[in-house]
Amino acid sequence: MEPSKAYNPTEVEGKIYRLWEKGGFFAPEARQPRAGNPNKNKTFCIIMPPTNANGSLHAGHALVMTIEDIMTRYKRMQGFRALWLPGLDHAGFETQVVYEKKLEKEGRSRFKMTREELYKEISDFTENNKKNINSQVKKMGSSCDWSREKFTLDKDIVKIVYDTFEKLKNDGLVYKGKKIINWCSRHQTSLSDLETKDEERTDKFYYLKYGPFVIATARPETKFGDKYMVMHPKDKRYKNYKNGQKIELEWINGPITATIIKDQAIDMNFGTGVMTITPWHDAVDFEIAERHNLDKEQIIDFQGRLLPIAGEFAGMKILEARPKIIEKLQTKGLVEKIEENYKHIVKTCYKCNSLIEPQIKEQWFLKMKPLAEPAIKAIEKNQIKFIPEHYRKISLHWLKNIIDWNISRQIVWGIPMPAKFCEKCHAEFIDINDKITKCSKCDGLLIKETDTFDTWFSSSQWPFATLGFPNSKDYKTFYPTDVMETAGEIIFFWVARMIMLGLYITKKIPFKNVYLHGLVLDAKGQKMSKSKGNVINPLDLIEKFGTDALRMGLVVGNSPGTSLPLDENKIKGYRNFATKIWNASRFVLMNLKDYKTDKKIQLNARDKKLLENFQKTAKEITKKMDDFKFYIAGEKIYHYFWHTFCDKIIEESKKSLSSPKTRKSTQFMLLKILSGSLKILHPFMPFITEEIYQQLPRKNKKECIMIEEWPEN
RNA sequence: GGGCGGUUAGCUCAGUUGGUAGAGCGUCUCAUUUACACUGAGAAGGCCAUAGGUCCGAGUCCUAUACCGCCCACCA
Numbered sequence: 118m119e120p121s122k123a124y125n126p127t128e129v130e131g132k133i134y135r136l137w138e139k140g141g142f143f144a145p146e147a148r149q150p151r152a153g154n155p156n157k158n159k160t161f162c163i164i165m166p167p168t169n170a171n172g173s174l175h176a177g178h179a180l181v182m183t184i185e186d187i188m189t190r191y192k193r194m195q196g197f198r199a200l201w202l203p204g205l206d207h208a209g210f211e212t213q214v215v216y217e218k219k220l221e222k223e224g225r226s227r228f229k230m231t232r233e234e235l236y237k238e239i240s241d242f243t244e245n246n247k248k249n250i251n252s253q254v255k256k257m258g259s260s261c262d263w264s265r266e267k268f269t270l271d272k273d274i275v276k277i278v279y280d281t282f283e284k285l286k287n288d289g290l291v292y293k294g295k296k297i298i299n300w301c302s303r304h305q306t307s308l309s310d311l312e313t314k315d316e317e318r319t320d321k322f323y324y325l326k327y328g329p330f331v332i333a334t335a336r337p338e339t340k341f342g343d344k345y346m347v348m349h350p351k352d353k354r355y356k357n358y359k360n361g362q363k364i365e366l367e368w369i370n371g372p373i374t375a376t377i378i379k380d381q382a383i384d385m386n387f388g389t390g391v392m393t394i395t396p397w398h399d400a401v402d403f404e405i406a407e408r409h410n411l412d413k414e415q416i417i418d419f420q421g422r423l424l425p426i427a428g429e430f431a432g433m434k435i436l437e438a439r440p441k442i443i444e445k446l447q448t449k450g451l452v453e454k455i456e457e458n459y460k461h462i463v464k465t466c467y468k469c470n471s472l473i474e475p476q477i478k479e480q481w482f483l484k485m486k487p488l489a490e491p492a493i494k495a496i497e498k499n500q501i502k503f504i505p506e507h508y509r510k511i512s513l514h515w516l517k518n519i520i521d522w523n524i525s526r527q528i529v530w531g532i533p534m535p536a537k538f539c540e541k542c543h544a545e546f547i548d549i550n551d552k553i554t555k556c557s558k559c560d561g562l563l564i565k566e567t568d569t570f571d572t573w574f575s576s577s578q579w580p581f582a583t584l585g586f587p588n589s590k591d592y593k594t595f596y597p598t599d600v601m602e603t604a605g606e607i608i609f610f611w612v613a614r615m616i617m618l619g620l621y622i623t624k625k626i627p628f629k630n631v632y633l634h635g636l637v638l639d640a641k642g643q644k645m646s647k648s649k650g651n652v653i654n655p656l657d658l659i660e661k662f663g664t665d666a667l668r669m670g671l672v673v674g675n676s677p678g679t680s681l682p683l684d685e686n687k688i689k690g691y692r693n694f695a696t697k698i699w700n701a702s703r704f705v706l707m708n709l710k711d712y713k714t715d716k717k718i719q720l721n722a723r724d725k726k727l728l729e730n731f732q733k734t735a736k737e738i739t740k741k742m743d744d745f746k747f748y749i750a751g752e753k754i755y756h757y758f759w760h761t762f763c764d765k766i767i768e769e770s771k772k773s774l775s776s777p778k779t780r781k782s783t784q785f786m787l788l789k790i791l792s793g794s795l796k797i798l799h800p801f802m803p804f805i806t807e808e809i810y811q812q813l814p815r816k817n818k819k820e821c822i823m824i825e826e827w828p829e830n
Numbered sequence: 831g832g833g834c835g836g837u838u839a840g841c842u843c844a845g846u847u848g849g850u851a852g853a854g855c856g857u858c859u860c861a862u863u864u865a866c867a868c869u870g871a872g873a874a875g876g877c878c879a880u881a882g883g884u885c886c887g888a889g890u891c892c893u894a895u896a897c898c899g900c901c902c903a904c905c906a
Contacts, residue, residue: 123866332906333906384905393906395906462904505835514833514901515901518832674844678835679836681843682842689868694868695868697865699865704865749853752844755854756853764870
């Protein structure tokens with residue numbers, strides 16, 4: 118071994134990764150199963166959550182790569198035909214947002230570009246990022262099979278997504294409907310309910326005189342078209358008012374006729390118990406209007422400006438118009454009072470924080486209840502194991518209360534919806550091959566849908582799509598996959614939907630186990646964010662301490678589902694551990710110069726005991742690995758290696774090595790425990806273990822530790 | 831309002847069939863060039879949130895309470 122007293126990761130890592138790639142060890146079929154291997158006919162498969170191709174690797178990705186690589190390497194060493202399939206995500210909306218920001222910095226805007234221009238630019242941008250991301254995934258030591266890499270916009274993937282869409286349509290599970298949706302006026306697209314977040318704001322709260330009633334609102338600019346007064350049917354205060362009764366009153370822009378509506382959705386204890394409704398811009402109001410078959414009028418356009426119904430205020434942005442409307446109402450004597458600090462919760466766009474404007478818009482929806490039922494059954498029958506377990510309940514709760522999913526987006530970057538509609542009669546058609554031009558009902562011309570799919574619609578098909586459903590060998594061999602490992606945060610976005618669409622298309626669960634990791638936080642336990650400036654770049658840590666140290670720091674003590682503060686000191690501790698491994702190995706090698714691999718050795722009782730002890734430890738660790746408790750397994754091997762092997766066994770061996778009687782037995786024992794420990798350490802710390810293994814005396818010099826046998830027996 | 835977690839050593843957290851409290855980091859004492867100072871030997875430090883209950887025995891199971899956190903829905 119080299120004279121250097123410290124392990125130098127930067128020198129070693131690239132070289133070792135190339136050695137593995139050259140050996141072709143990442144592919145499940147690359148290696149002949151060992152004779153007598155009990156697992157030779159078994160497979161193991163993880164589909165990597167496709168990495169967003171819009172930036173670079175962050176701490177969360179580093180965690181994904183580490184955990185999934187540990188699982189894959191472990192199973193591979195146990196003799197399974199292990200496949201870890203890598204992939205990249207075009208990440209529709211997310212990427213378009215990133216790119217729009219880039220355009221903004223350059224003083225450009227997507228609204229001044231054609232769809233084609235924008236698509237081309239984002240596509241080029243994504244292509245560049247793909248290379249960058251992949252090289253970073255490799256830096257993490259990921260032993261995924263690059264020959265099977267997939268991208269969410271690959272032709273074969275898109276074909277599968279289209280087939281699924283068509284099947285859903287044929288089964289009546291997809292419909293195009295005018296419903297109230299979440300509209301981001303800044304990004305000019307609708308968003309699903311999962312893509313909005315709640316934010317507490319302090320606004321003024323206006324009490325307005327509306328005929329005989331006082332109504333309260335924080336949004337007077339929506340009130341132009343309000344012509345229904347809704348009250349609870351059991352509200353005694355208003356028992357003299359009858360449902361449908363008309364009342365003449367003076368309103369913002371003149372006299373109007375308003376109608377009394379009785380509906381149970383009203384909270385009698387809130388304010389005066391009377392409200393007016395704006396069905397076009399409020400979800401609850403929309404439902405009331407639907408129930409009573411009331412008129413719905415658009416007040417605010419999709420850019421967030423008032424429409425002609427607002428009279429003199431038409432064309433104004435809502436926030437600009439609000440004080441002016443109040444001023445007018447005041448001069449008309451219609452303002453009863455203004456509450457200054459009204460705290461309420463508003464929906465905002467999860468990307469840009471701007472206010473979500475509910476709008477009625479024709480969109481494509483997926484009927485979720487029929488899709489959720491089989492998923493609920495599968496989970497209730499424990500066909501899918503959740504790690505940690507409580508995600509089972511969380512998923513079930515969400516699935517049981519599921520609502521229809523808006524899968525269309527008005528953005529350019531994504532998979533175009535293969536749909537057309539008739540310009541005359543508005544009939545819809547699914548046209549995967551882009552062949553139909555005339556309406557079959559009225560002979561009118563067909564117009565192509567410009568919407569794209571919500572990214573999650575395609576990602577939800579990822580496990581079977583990447584494996585080549587329905588006919589490929591990989592699909593037949595590896596589906597259902599063994600583990601889906603991803604962030605707990607996206608349990609609804611992704612995991613639950615994969616279960617639903619997986620069951621719908623393949624009739625099988627997409628994965629047997631779901632392993633959900635928590636957030637990676639900064640050293641103080643705070644969420645990392647660019648604005649706070651506390652983002653830890655995993656690549657910096659690799660440069661400083663080596664990939665192996667980073668991997669240990671990410672996995673040891675990180676139980677699934679709980680968040681992990683990433684402390685540089687912790688990584689440093691594992692860098693020290695790497696040095697320890699290096700030097701212990703150096704010691705053993707230095708004392709092995711006269712050692713012959715092929716000679717039979719008579720072990721003495723002490724060394725035999727030590728080996729048995731190691732086997733016992735190996736067994737315990739194996740059990741933890743099988744239980745997905747990598748955070749304990751990693752800690753155990755760390756502890757054994759440092760505090761048993763180094764502190765006790767090596768220290769004691771110094772004497773027995775110097776006596777000719779015990780030297781040979783000690784040499785054998787040291788080498789055996791060292792190489793066994795390295796094997797157990799390998800899934801956690803692949804680079805240093807391989808580098809040392811390459812220098813150990815062994816029978817077949819071509820072998821790599823990554824395809825060595827896991828030392829459980 | 832509905833759901834789900836958490837509360838254990840100064841800090842971050844383990845602790846799954848209930849059997850005398852564990853790790854890492856930090857702190858303190860000692861060792862001073864040893865394969866490794868990115869080191870070694872040792873030490874201090876916990877009525878396991880609170881109150882009941884089941885049991886021979888509870889950090890672990892049950893019930894209630896308090897505080898912290900997350901998610902979902904709603905608030906005109």
